[in-house]
Amino acid sequence: MERKDIPQMVYFGFDDAVHGQVSPHYDYLFLGNLTNPNGHPISITLFVSHTYTDYEVLKKYYDIGFEIAVHSVSHKNIDTGDKVRKEAEEQRNNIVNYTGIPKEEVVGWRSPFLVTAGDPQIYALDELGFKYDVSLIYRRSGMDGDDAWPFTLDYGWPLPCDKDCPTDSHKGFWQIPINAVIDFKHQYPCAFIDHCYNTPWNEEDTYNYIMDNFYSRYNGNRSPYGFHIHAVWLNYGFRRRAMERAITDMMKHDDVYIVNIKQMLEWMKYPTKLKDIKYFEPWGYKASKTGKVVLIVLTVCFASIAFGAAYTYRNRMQLLCTISEKVNYIMLTDIDRKDVANDSDDEPIEGV
Numbered sequence: 564m565e566r567k568d569i570p571q572m573v574y575f576g577f578d579d580a581v582h583g584q585v586s587p588h589y590d591y592l593f594l595g596n597l598t599n600p601n602g603h604p605i606s607i608t609l610f611v612s613h614t615y616t617d618y619e620v621l622k623k624y625y626d627i628g629f630e631i632a633v634h635s636v637s638h639k640n641i642d643t644g645d646k647v648r649k650e651a652e653e654q655r656n657n658i659v660n661y662t663g664i665p666k667e668e669v670v671g672w673r674s675p676f677l678v679t680a681g682d683p684q685i686y687a688l689d690e691l692g693f694k695y696d697v698s699l700i701y702r703r704s705g706m707d708g709d710d711a712w713p714f715t716l717d718y719g720w721p722l723p724c725d726k727d728c729p730t731d732s733h734k735g736f737w738q739i740p741i742n743a744v745i746d747f748k749h750q751y752p753c754a755f756i757d758h759c760y761n762t763p764w765n766e767e768d769t770y771n772y773i774m775d776n777f778y779s780r781y782n783g784n785r786s787p788y789g790f791h792i793h794a795v796w797l798n799y800g801f802r803r804r805a806m807e808r809a810i811t812d813m814m815k816h817d818d819v820y821i822v823n824i825k826q827m828l829e830w831m832k833y834p835t836k837l838k839d840i841k842y843f844e845p846w847g848y849k850a851s852k853t854g855k856v857v858l859i860v861l862t863v864c865f866a867s868i869a870f871g872a873a874y875t876y877r878n879r880m881q882l883l884c885t886i887s888e889k890v891n892y893i894m895l896t897d898i899d900r901k902d903v904a905n906d907s908d909d910e911p912i913e914g915v
Contacts, residue, residue: 564834564836566784566785567818567837568836568837568838569785569834569837570785570818570819570820570830570837570840571780571781571785571788571816571818571819571820572787572788572820572822572827572830573777573787573788573789573790573813573819573820573821573822574607574608574787574788574789574790574821574822574823574824574827575593575607575608575789575790575792575821576607576608576610576632576673576697576789576790576791576792576824577589577607577608577609577610577792577793577794578610578612578634578673578791578792578793579610579611579612579634579638579793579794580611580612580613580614580615580616581609581611581616581617581620581621581624582615582616582617582620583617583620584795585794585795586617586620587912588794588797588803589607589624589629589794591803591807592797592803592806592807592810593605593607593629594627597810597814597821599814599819599820599821599822599846599847600817600818600819600820600840601820601840601841601843601846601847601848602841602847603846603847603848604627604628604847605814605820605821605822606628606629606630606821606822606823606826607629607630607821607823608629608630608631608632608671608823608824608825609621609624609629609630609631609632610632610633610634610671610672610673610697611631611632611633611634611654611658612634612635612636612637612638612654612675613635613636613637613638613653613654613657614636614637614638616657618657618658618661618662621658621661621662622661622662622663622664625662625664625668629823630671630823630824630825630826631658631662631664631668631669632669632670632671632672632673632824633651633654633655633658633669633671633672633673633693634654634672634673634675635650635651635654635674635675636650636653636654636657637650637675638675639675640675640676640678641674641675641678641680642678642679642680642727643680643683644680644682644683644684644686644687645683645687646680647672647674647680647683647684647687647688648687648690648691651672651687651688651691651693652691655669655691666692667692670692670693670694670695670825671693671694671695671696671697671824671825672688672693672695672696672697672698673696673697673698674696674698677698677699677700677726677741677754678726679698679699679726679727679728680727681727681728681729681730682729682730682731682733684696684698684727684729685716685729685731685733685736686731686733688736689733689736694736694737694825694828695713695736695737695738695739695824695828696736696737696738696739697738697739697741697791697824698741699720699722699724699726699728699738699740699741700725700740700741700743700754701722701723701740701741701742701743702723702743702752702754703742703743703745703752705745705749706745706749706775706776706779707779707783709783709784709786710740710742710780710783710784710786711740711742711786712784712786712787712831713737713738713739713740713787713827713828713831714737714738715733715734715735715736715737715738716729716732716733716734716736716737716738717732717733717734717735718732719731719732719733720738722740737828737831739789739824739827739828741754741755741789741791742786742789744756744759744772744776745775745776745779746759746760746761746762746772747759747761747763747768747769747771747772747775748761749775754791755791755792755793756773756790756791756792756796757792757793757796764801765801766801766802766804766805766808767805769801769802769805769806770805770808770809772805773805773806773809774809774812774813776788777809777813781816781819787827797912798912799912800912803912818837820840820846822846825845826845826846829843829845829846830843830845830846833845
């Protein structure tokens with residue numbers, strides 16, 4: 564599939580509890596009758612932890628069309644398979660019991676603090692019926708580097724690893740790499756968009772930070788652009804304004820789709836050309852009762868610039884043609900973060 568035929572997928576994965584202090588951000592940014600080029604509403608993914616979550620608010624977002632995923636009960640370090648199994652099952656049960664969301668709809672997991680348990684984590688999630696994990700980081704070499712596409716763990720985690728990564732075969736279980744963004748100074752990668760060593764403290768720098776990373780994907784290998792983020796980052800008005808501007812400008816492109824992670828994975832399973840997206844049911848299309856729509860499942864070919872995607876990477880060395888060089892980066896956990904709020908050009912938004 565040629566790059567011009569691949570939709571630029573953008574997804575948001577928000578972590579932590581859902582309640583009245585963060586819901587104004589979701590409402591403001593994503594509930595303004597925003598639609599994708601196919602005419603169907605945009606969607607995001609919420610990775611939900613238990614403490615402080617208002618499950619009535621959570622149910623509202625599910626009814627609207629957001630994806631609900633699991634981020635543990637305790638929000639503590641979960642570093643063994645047994646802990647993963649207990650936390651994932653209990654929090655999914657909380658979501659199902661307190662909201663009525665069908666169990667089979669809750670299929671995604673993110674580890675708190677991105678602390679993982681390697682192969683035992685994937686075994687536990689797979690046995691519980693989860694379909695994907697978003698807890699492992701890939702750091703590209705710079706703004707011009709290619710990101711990794713989502714893949715199944717048929718051959719383990721084939722990318723550079725700085726923590727407990729799965730090495731066993733987990734056929735059909737999806738791993739969505741957290742493709743690190745590059746900070747606004749184009750110096751260091753950041754796993755979460757809100758945890759950068761170089762933090763922008765005004766609207767223009769924040770907007771450029773978001774859009775520079777967007778265009779590096781859009782003009783690059785078209786890998787999905789993931790916002791891994793905590794809603795409290797938007798408490799400063801200049802950040803929320805920058806994000807609103809960025810969403811507006813990204814959606815000016817008729818080949819950009821803001822989808823949730825489940826929808827993104829459906830495209831990975833059934834790669835569909837842009838010209839046929841209007842008939843792609845996982846992204847909102849409903850076939851009429853009087854006729855059938857035949858979706859042509861297209862085989863994705865990888866070119867040397869690695870802009871394609873496949874259901875399973877059969878050759879670890881083909882994941883990225885730029886992967887041979889080690890990436891130097893700063894671990895966020897090693898940073899003594901200082902209070903730089905006074906350098907901001909804005910005050911926190913009242914009431915959030």
